[in-house]
Amino acid sequence: MKITVRYFALLREAAGAEVESVELAGGSPLLGDLLGTLEGRGDRLGEMIRERPILCAVNRKYAGREAPLEDGDEVAIFPPVSGG
Amino acid sequence: MKIRVNEQEVEVGEGATVEEVRRRVKPDADVVIHNGFPAPAGALLREGDGLVLIRRGKHPDRQELESLLVARHTPGVHEKMKQGKIGVAGLGGLGSAVAVALARMGVGRLVLTDFDVVEPSNLNRQQYFLEQVGRLKTEALAENLARINPFVGVSLHNLEITPQNAPSLFAGVHVVVEAFDRAEAKAMLIDTVLREMPGVPVVAASGLAGFGPADGIVTRRVADNLYVVGDEVSEARPGEGLMAPRVGVAAHHQANAVVRLLLGVDPLG
Incomplete structure (x- = not known):
C-alpha cells in the first residue's frame, strides 16, 4: 500500500522533500512499521527519525506508533527542537 | 449626558x-x-x-481594576477571557511571557508548573527580576503576575511534569501551553495531552533560538488540536542562544493562539 509522508522541519531538510510516497508491504501495517521502514534506510533521515523525539499524525489526527495505516493515508512527522 | x-x-x-x-x-x-x-x-x-x-x-478594587485593565480590549473579549483556565507547562522564556500576557488579558485561572529556580542567565529573556534569583519560578512568577493583576487565579505546581501527573494537573483547562526547553519534554507533554486529554488543544513552540528574522516565527497546525509556533528549525544549542526578542515573539504567538481558542476562533484564521 502507498502512504504519503509529509515531513516537517529538520526532517524535510534531511529528506530533501516535503512529501514522499512510501510503499509499505504487508497486510495491516501500523504507523510504527512505516517509521521502522524509514529508520532502516540508513540515511540521515532514518537516523533522525530514530534518534530524535518525533510527533506523528495520520490524516491530521495525532497518532502513536500503534496506529493502523490504510492505503492512501497521509502521515505527518514533526520533530520538535529544543528552546524555550 | x-x-x-x-x-x-x-x-x-x-x-x-x-x-x-x-x-x-x-x-x-x-x-x-x-x-x-x-x-x-x-x-x-x-x-x-x-x-x-x-x-x-x-489599589483599585476588583471590579474597578478589571474595568481599567480591559479598557483597551475589544468589547466582548474580557467576559470570555475571565472564564478561561489555561495550563502553562514550563515557566522559562516562553511560559513566563505567555503567563504575563494572559494575566494582562484577564484570563481567569492559570495553572503554572515548573520545578526550576530563577537563575541569573534566565534574566536575558524570562519575566523575572534580579532580586528573584534563587527563588522558585512558580512563586516568583505568581508574585509578578499579582503585581499586574491580583485577581487572576493561579495554581502553582512546583514539580516535574510526567505522563502520569499531567492529566490531573491540567484537568479542566481549556488549552495547554507547551513551554518547555528540551525537545524530549516537549514531545512527552504533547503526546500525553493529545492522547489522555481528548478535546484539549496544545499550543506548543519549536524553533525560536537565535536572531533570525522575527517573521520566520509562525503558528502552524501540525495535527488536529496541535498548534506549533516557531520557525521549526532554530534549535537552542551552543552558538545559537535563546534571546528575549525571538522568544518573546514566539511566546506572544502562543498567547494569541490561546486567546483565539478561548474566543472560539481558529488560531490560523
Missing part, C-alpha cells in the same frame, strides 16, 4: 467639570486622567468622555 468614570458609565449634568465629578464619584482621587491626559480641575466634560480617577498608592 453620559461619560465613563473608571470605565463605568456615569450620568452627569451638562457643563459638569472634571473636578465636580471627582468630588462626587471619588473624592479621595488625586490622579485625574481625562480622555487619556492629566486633566486641569476646571476642564469641561463632554458626552462620551472618559475619566480615570485614582488614589495614588491605593
